[in-house]
Amino acid sequence: MEFSLNCKEFLEELSIIQGVVERRHALPVLANIRVTAKKDKVTFFATDLEVSYIGSLAAEVRKEGEVLIPARMLYDAVSLAGEGIVRVKKDDKGNFIKVSFENGATYKFLSADTADFPEVPNLDDAKEKITLDGAVLERMLHLTSFAASHEMSRYAINGVLAVITGNSLRAIATDGYRLAIAEKSDCVKGAGKEKIEVILPQKGIRELEKLLGKEKDKS
Numbered sequence: 001m002e003f004s005l006n007c008k009e010f011l012e013e014l015s016i017i018q019g020v021v022e023r024r025h026a027l028p029v030l031a032n033i034r035v036t037a038k039k040d041k042v043t044f045f046a047t048d049l050e051v052s053y054i055g056s057l058a059a060e061v062r063k064e065g066e067v068l069i070p071a072r073m074l075y076d077a078v079s080l081a082g083e084g085i086v087r088v089k090k091d092d093k094g095n096f097i098k099v100s101f102e103n104g105a106t107y108k109f110l111s112a113d114t115a116d117f118p119e120v121p122n123l124d125d126a127k128e129k130i131t132l133d134g135a136v137l138e139r140m141l142h143l144t145s146f147a148a149s150h151e152m153s154r155y156a157i158n159g160v161l162a163v164i165t166g167n168s169l170r171a172i173a174t175d176g177y178r179l180a181i182a183e184k185s186d187c188v189k190g191a192g193k194e195k196i197e198v199i200l201p202q203k204g205i206r207e208l209e210k211l212l213g214k215e216k217d218k219s
Contacts, residue, residue, distance in 0.1 A: 001065025001090040003037040005057050007081050007101065013044055013055050014075040019207045021071040022048035029116045032068040035088070036120065037061045045120040046071060051204040054120065065090055068112040069097050077107045130196070132169065133187040138212040140182040144173040145205050147180035160205060164188055164196040 014033075023031055025048055034045040042059040046052065067090050077099060078086060084102030090111065091098065097109045141160060149157040154176075163170040168185040200208070 001037050001067055002063040003042055003059045003061045004085050004087040005042060005059040007078060007084050007086045009057055010086055011078045013057060014078055016055065016211065017044060017046045017053055017071055018075055019210065020046045020048060020051050020053045023072065029112050031071060032112055032117065033071045033074065034066065034114065034117050034120060035069055036066045038064050043120065047118055050201055051207060066114055067097055068114055068117055069109055073109060081105060130164065130191050131189040134212050136169065136184050136187040138209060140169065140171040140184065141205050141209060143182045144171045144180040145202065147173040147175060147178040148202055149175035159199045159201040162198050162200055164191050166191060
């Protein structure tokens with residue numbers, strides 16, 4: 001595998017991934033990023049088995065392939081490089097990943113076996129794709145997440161319950177003492193007639209708020 005891409009864009013992607021990767025997980029392999037180079041795009045997948053992130057960047061792919069790279073060490077290396085182009089190459093034996101920068105710096109990372117890492121979900125196969133108003137979602141999470149329980153043993157209330165009914169979204173959070181509810185209509189597209197309920201964990205909420213905040217800054 002071999003590809004090159006913009007260093008600044010790469011750093012932005014890695015900064016998001018840092019919030020997802022769990023450094024002290026019972027499965028050490030989850031401290032890595034699954035990097036897939038195909039055609040003219042590189043895809044990044046990180047997960048702690050509760051929260052997952054999939055992102056992609058345009059790249060010049062010389063040789064397609066897939067590797068695992070330690071997330072924190074890669075982020076540190078890219079953050080020191082500044083701007084320019086970063087080149088990533090897997091050695092022929094597949095044991096090491098070479099990362100080179102225009103400033104002359106070169107790093108080598110030991111690659112783990114991709115077979116030990118979760119497979120990247122194929123979002124294209126999803127039967128239903130629901131679109132939410134980002135600004136509304138960010139506001140509703142802000143209004144409710146403070147009331148969620150912080151006790152890890154109480155998983156059912158350790159997050160925000162999101163309920164989608166038609167084109168409406170309701171967010172509910174409680175810690176057993178406080179209750180916060182926010183509701184907004186005409187902010188959902190693509191939902192069917194059936195009610196959809198999902199608990200958003202606090203870690204996932206934090207990462208969502210970061211992503212939604214960045215999108216708002218770009219607008």
